[in-house]
Amino acid sequence: MLKRRDALKLGAVGVTGLAVPGGLGTASLRRLRETTAPEAFSVPLALPRRARPVRRTWTTDYYRMTVREAEAAILPGVKTKIMGYDGLFPGPVIHALKGRRVVVRQTNALDMPTIVHLHGGHTAVSSDGYPSDVIEPGAFRDYEYLNEQPAATLWYHDHTHHMSAEMIFRGLSGTYIITDPAELRLGLPMGHHDVPITLRDVRFDDAGQIVFEMDDFQYRNTVLVNGRPQPYFEVAARKYRLRLINTSNLRFFSLGLSTGTEMTVVASDGGLLPAPRPVKNVMLSPGERADVVVDFGAHDPGTRIVLVNEFGADDATRNLMRFDVGRRVWDPSRIPESPVNAPDLGEAQVTRDVHFGFDPQTGDWLMDGKTFDMKRVDMRIRRGDTEIWRVHNKGAGPSVPHNMHLHGTHFEVLDRDGQAVAPHETGPKDTVFIGHGSTVRIKVRYDRYLGRYLYHCHLIDHASMGMMAQAEII
Numbered sequence: 001m002l003k004r005r006d007a008l009k010l011g012a013v014g015v016t017g018l019a020v021p022g023g024l025g026t027a028s029l030r031r032l033r034e035t036t037a038p039e040a041f042s043v044p045l046a047l048p049r050r051a052r053p054v055r056r057t058w059t060t061d062y063y064r065m066t067v068r069e070a071e072a073a074i075l076p077g078v079k080t081k082i083m084g085y086d087g088l089f090p091g092p093v094i095h096a097l098k099g100r101r102v103v104v105r106q107t108n109a110l111d112m113p114t115i116v117h118l119h120g121g122h123t124a125v126s127s128d129g130y131p132s133d134v135i136e137p138g139a140f141r142d143y144e145y146l147n148e149q150p151a152a153t154l155w156y157h158d159h160t161h162h163m164s165a166e167m168i169f170r171g172l173s174g175t176y177i178i179t180d181p182a183e184l185r186l187g188l189p190m191g192h193h194d195v196p197i198t199l200r201d202v203r204f205d206d207a208g209q210i211v212f213e214m215d216d217f218q219y220r221n222t223v224l225v226n227g228r229p230q231p232y233f234e235v236a237a238r239k240y241r242l243r244l245i246n247t248s249n250l251r252f253f254s255l256g257l258s259t260g261t262e263m264t265v266v267a268s269d270g271g272l273l274p275a276p277r278p279v280k281n282v283m284l285s286p287g288e289r290a291d292v293v294v295d296f297g298a299h300d301p302g303t304r305i306v307l308v309n310e311f312g313a314d315d316a317t318r319n320l321m322r323f324d325v326g327r328r329v330w331d332p333s334r335i336p337e338s339p340v341n342a343p344d345l346g347e348a349q350v351t352r353d354v355h356f357g358f359d360p361q362t363g364d365w366l367m368d369g370k371t372f373d374m375k376r377v378d379m380r381i382r383r384g385d386t387e388i389w390r391v392h393n394k395g396a397g398p399s400v401p402h403n404m405h406l407h408g409t410h411f412e413v414l415d416r417d418g419q420a421v422a423p424h425e426t427g428p429k430d431t432v433f434i435g436h437g438s439t440v441r442i443k444v445r446y447d448r449y450l451g452r453y454l455y456h457c458h459l460i461d462h463a464s465m466g467m468m469a470q471a472e473i474i
Helices: 004-009 164-169 460-464
Strands: 060-072 080-085 091-097 101-108 116-119 140-145 152-158 173-179 194-202 222-225 231-237 239-246 253-257 263-268 271-279 281-284 289-295 304-309 319-328 350-359 364-367 379-381 386-393 402-406 411-416 431-434 438-445 451-456 468-473
Touching: 060 091, 080 091, 091 101, 116 140, 152 164, 152 239, 152 289, 164 460, 173 194, 173 239, 222 319, 239 281, 281 289, 386 402, 386 431, 402 438, 411 431, 431 438
Parallel strands: 060 101, 091 173, 194 239, 231 319, 350 386, 379 468
Antiparallel strands: 060 080, 101 140, 116 152, 152 173, 194 222, 239 289, 253 281, 253 304, 263 271, 263 289, 304 319, 350 364, 386 438, 402 431, 402 451, 411 438, 451 468
């Protein structure tokens, strides 16, 4: 395991495999042994276990989880050592209700500190996973989530200072879904037809064990869907809501269906779009989410449809999973036609520029020319003020993409290089892609809590190597 003191000493190994979308899966240099890698579409999709409250009151659901090492059945016949919430890979799904409080007690059974961050959550600083708020080995911490935000697909993951890249890579992530009775009335698919699809890649050695090296994108050449390589999923001939979540450290996905069937994107990071949008593909950088509705009822029973990653370099990184269409069933669900009222962030009072960069001497990734220092405040923002951030990826150094993730709020993506953004970017976002040579403008407002919140590249190896800063909300 990478030691904390070594995390920032590693250079940008393998950045050439991260060129620009279109080349984001091109460097699969080494594969598993044929005897270890399963045949494509030979294992069923695993649905992550649903977390159950240990106690419920009129206002609050209480959960308990233990962060620990375990063994997972990722590859057939192999027990792979992982880090997991409750020892699961990926972690259990928490289902929360808008306006109903959730408290999660996280107990640390590792031999090193850990921190938990609810990605996309509007939380007080004390529960956001600030770098100094560690859970020491043998200790616990209660994280409070008020869920006073729109229904959305979120996820939780480790955020330990300098170590989050390795700890997420070894398995410390899980899904957190906020639902809203008002959204249920829209008629979207629900229950067994509302399915989280977590995507990530991993590097295995010949014994099927996870190998972590900082920034070694080109060797992470096995893609996992809900923790398994190239699974199949038996679906009824009806509509499904697929919650697509990119939990990779570095890999981008451009997702479409092999039949050319349209998907309807209905939600992004922070909740429902202003209006559903039909799309042929959705591009997700690390940390981004998109909820899409797929009508498998438009196909005959027996049809097989592959979820394809257009950025994949070979079969294993391109053909991610297969949907096997079964019998036709009654389908009361629908795609909503009425628009959703997007939050009005108002006119901006401040415009800021944020620059990504790289230090070739140290191998550090930089934010505004500096590596992260939790003692330094990089911005002071007045609560309730609306700001425009121009986020630039035009610095010297490797020609690689980045993205921007903000803790504690969502934002509106205004444009990319002056052009309209993709359909799934028209809703509330907390993470946005910035290609090399590009500038993305976002409209930001922190309107709830005071204190210090991180903002950083969510190619999480880059954040672990310094590409992170903090704003103090005053």
